[in-house]
Amino acid sequence: MTETPTTKTLEFDDARLANDLFGPQNSNLALITEHSGVALNTRGTTLMASSPDTGALTGVLNLVTQLYGLLKSGNPVYPRDVVYALGMLQREPGTDLKAIFKEAVFVASPKKTITPKTLSQRDYVAALRENDMVFAVGPAGTGKTYLAVAMALSKLLAKQVKRIILTRPAVEAGEKLGFLPGDMVEKVNPYLRPLYDALHDMLDFEKVAEMMETGVIEIAPLAFMRGRTLNDAFIILDEAQNTTPEQMKMFLTRLGFGSRAVITGDVTQIDLPHTDRGRSMPRSGLVDAKRVLDGVKGIRFLTFHEDDVIRHPLVGRIVQAYERTQADRNQKDER
Numbered sequence: 001m002t003e004t005p006t007t008k009t010l011e012f013d014d015a016r017l018a019n020d021l022f023g024p025q026n027s028n029l030a031l032i033t034e035h036s037g038v039a040l041n042t043r044g045t046t047l048m049a050s051s052p053d054t055g056a057l058t059g060v061l062n063l064v065t066q067l068y069g070l071l072k073s074g075n076p077v078y079p080r081d082v083v084y085a086l087g088m089l090q091r092e093p094g095t096d097l098k099a100i101f102k103e104a105v106f107v108a109s110p111k112k113t114i115t116p117k118t119l120s121q122r123d124y125v126a127a128l129r130e131n132d133m134v135f136a137v138g139p140a141g142t143g144k145t146y147l148a149v150a151m152a153l154s155k156l157l158a159k160q161v162k163r164i165i166l167t168r169p170a171v172e173a174g175e176k177l178g179f180l181p182g183d184m185v186e187k188v189n190p191y192l193r194p195l196y197d198a199l200h201d202m203l204d205f206e207k208v209a210e211m212m213e214t215g216v217i218e219i220a221p222l223a224f225m226r227g228r229t230l231n232d233a234f235i236i237l238d239e240a241q242n243t244t245p246e247q248m249k250m251f252l253t254r255l256g257f258g259s260r261a262v263i264t265g266d267v268t269q270i271d272l273p274h275t276d277r278g279r280s281m282p283r284s285g286l287v288d289a290k291r292v293l294d295g296v297k298g299i300r301f302l303t304f305h306e307d308d309v310i311r312h313p314l315v316g317r318i319v320q321a322y323e324r325t326q327a328d329r330n331q332k333d334e335r
Helices: 015-022 024-036 054-072 079-091 097-101 119-130 144-157 184-202 205-213 245-252 285-293 313-334
Strands: 006-011 039-043 046-051 106-109 112-114 133-137 163-168 217-221 233-237 260-265 299-303
Touching: 006 054, 015 024, 015 054, 024 039, 024 054, 024 079, 046 054, 054 079, 054 097, 079 097, 097 119, 106 144, 106 184, 112 144, 119 133, 119 144, 119 299, 133 144, 133 285, 144 163, 144 184, 144 233, 144 260, 163 184, 184 205, 184 217, 205 217, 245 260, 245 285, 260 285, 285 299
Parallel strands: 133 260, 133 299, 163 217, 163 233, 233 260
Antiparallel strands: 006 046, 039 046, 106 112
């Protein structure tokens, strides 16, 4: 027996904003229907929503009402924002979207403001503001490095730090660069490219080049951190799962006065070799740090999940598939 759908209507008081909410040819509404199963139709500034699932219907009405409120407050709403917002409200129906989307981390330009897109990202941004050292662990595409770079630029422009230092292990477990062509800069550049990409997405190419020329921004492989004390700096260690415990300890003890450190990584993407010439190699420095530093005052650990992936929706489903496969393997290994 098929349940009779319930239909609700919403009337919007501004035709231009209603059109922005609906999207070109109702494309935003089509996205909502695709991800919620709620049928949406419009007549002028009136929205009709129908579904036999009253819970889903209530959630979608909450979504479009809040998105319209964002538009009225001057915040643009893009298709990906619609999908992220729906996902947040499906997980946490009481979420205040305005509190999340209006919380700017960094204003890159009049047309681009970096804001948290998920509840986990909002917690992450709060942790970055409140703690001198933050560990962010989770799958690719959750914004760990991107938001850290945005916060670093925000702190730099507010003159709360004097420089930004971005680093990552150059290669798996030993930073063996000799086989690569070119001088040292040319050897390590491919490994540091994601950090350059994040910077260039937020600042003009010329501005980034100028800041690097003057040493305000430094991008370097982890090996270059040894023996230094980093004062008044915002330091980001990316791909930390590929550090050894010794490298991690070396990095963490570089922190000087007036500095903050962010360590990001994905423990499911460890590239460290298990053995070297028959010898067992140490486990990931990121895994080790979680065990050693758990409970240390001033350090915050945050974990992201596949629900926080903010790339193409397919990426989240790929992450889930791999995690299911890994869980099955672990269960078989335990038998």
